[in-house]
Amino acid sequence: MELNLNRQQILRMIDDALAEDIGTGDLTTEAVVDSTQQVQGELIAKEEGVIAGLAVAGLIFERLGAKIDYQQQIEEGVRVRPQTVIATISGLAAPILTGERVALNFLQRLSGIATKTAQYAELVADYDVRIVDTRKTTPGLRMLEKYAVRVGGGFNHRCGLYDAVLIKDNHIQVVGSITEAVEQAKEGVPHTVKIEVEVETLAEVKEALASGVDIIMLDNMPPELMEKAVGLIAGQTVTEASGGITAETIKEVAQAGVDIISLGTLTHTISALDISLRLGSDNNDRPKG
Template sequence: MNLPPLPQIMLEPLVRAALLEDLGRAGDLTTDSIVPADLRATVVLAARQPGIVAGLDLAALAFRLIDPAIEIKVAKPDGSAIAAGETIATLSGPARGLLTAERVALNFLCHLSGIASATAAIVNAARHHKASIVCTRKTTPGLRALEKYAVRCGGGSNHRFGLDDAVLIKDNHIAIAGGVRPAIERAKAGVGHLVKIEVEVDTLDQLAEALALGVDAVLLDNMTTEQLSRAVKMVGGRAITEASGGVTPATAPAIAATGVDLISIGWLTHSAPILDIGLDTVG
């Protein structure tokens, strides 16, 4: 997978903050008291279960920030499929630095690889249909860019990065505005000509109202597959169709088969289990 890496200038503040949180006020008391300062070691980052790698640049940066003398040889870059027992990367250098950076490196690597692996499972489940798998803004505060990058590592795509990307009129906007029509009309009057407008609808009646007013995309929220199929026919290519709600690897094929353009999933970023990866000594 030819996946552009995130710029280091984005990664470094996050990794530094995580290391400072872990080092606290006195540093690594355990390692510094047990491991001689001149001892060198070689370790590997190894997968305990199959999945997709994501976050290796953050893990590498954690080690290098603790000790620039640590050398890293990558075997499985981000976006790679990994089998249980396979080596992702080999690291050599001062043993103290390897042990001190271990947890922060693994926290990033396991979390982001878990997101990539969960995304890949959904992408694979829907592979026979045109629907793209996209994430949402349901992300860990401060880690949105990383988590959305992990979704891309798993073969998915990104929805909005923030509130300023586009207009997405959701159920509470509709309720407070007094209906679909006033919400859409106010949005059209309030944003520039380059800003796309998407509206969330719960019923086919709401969908018909939104289509009559003209929107760029419709979010078909928690609809049955029968409703989704009818909605796609109603839209007839006039807007992008996005299905959301109740998506799992088991349900994704049927949802994708309705002909929707996008399937959005919040749990990919807020609840995906980690991919179990460990740091093992060599020799």
């Protein structure tokens, strides 16, 4: 999978990250490394996982304005074994050392998200259901984190408040009812925009159905109640399960018959994949995939 995203937006993220880390200069590298010194090295995945963000890492070194040769050794989205060389790098030592941490931060986090997404997708592979993300992303990194979800085999929910209507419990509390909120939404947005409503009870399911929504989110429902709700909806609209779903319960949720399972944990509760940059070594015996 290629990094088919808005290049300028990615570069802004990279520039912000580099400015945060470098500030007025890399004191250590400038003090101890000769500006003409050349190095070569390898980016190594130290644990099993799905790799995402290789192109982002390359852009970081490119952004530092130096002659650096960065070569991916595997395809984006590949699951690797521990000690796999995922990219090689050579060129001036100083900019490589300066960009090392920012490149690894992006690679490790995006690969962690892709790995976790793949885990959940594999758990429900036997069911006709999609695993999707939420807006529970790191501020400023949403586009890349949602990209990593796709690399891991998941799908994206709305990207922001601007591309879909999702009427949640607090909206209903403010407006007064599901019916009133949906009616106002239909009057206020183009007909091309889908309208989703969050429900917690069977009575709310019936009200949402009567309102003619496009998607019903079954929020924090136990699987047995969720199954009743899906039966009540009977294919009249898309069904989404959300809230408190874990690796231990996700199969039960899929068995309830929902179309979509949304998981904030894909992006807000992840472990970064352990990846390191090793300079000056010649490790030709390491696995390449």
